[in-house]
Amino acid sequence: MRLTTVRLLPVLAGVTAILTCAAPAHADPNTTYLSYGDRGVGVKCVQIAVGVTADSVWGPDTDRAVRAFQRSHFGHADGIVGPQTGDALMNRLNAYYGWCYSVIPTSY
Secondary structure, eight states, X not given: OHHHHXXXXXXXXXXXXXXXXXXXXXXXXXXXXXXXXXXXXXXXXXXXXXXXXXOSBOXXXXXXXXXXXXXXXXXXXXXXXXXXXHHHHHHHSOGGGGGGGGTSOOOO
């Protein structure tokens, strides 16, 4: 039984490390990220930035557009708008949409 326990510890430690490293180092625990199923003004700003119908509901069209945006800017896509994606999205919006800074997660 001990041999099995000893073998599992490195495996479990590796899984824990992967899970804890998944969050960005600059992630603010008070920041609300945006993703599939969300609704509201923040989603509307994301939709305007990625060029889909701005109905304030994150559905399949918004998800596809956000993932395509992320792949084109970062080479990977998770479909979650956090500070890195939020910064890039805000760079696409003109000054008229400055109010979106308060509803899209950014590093600003």
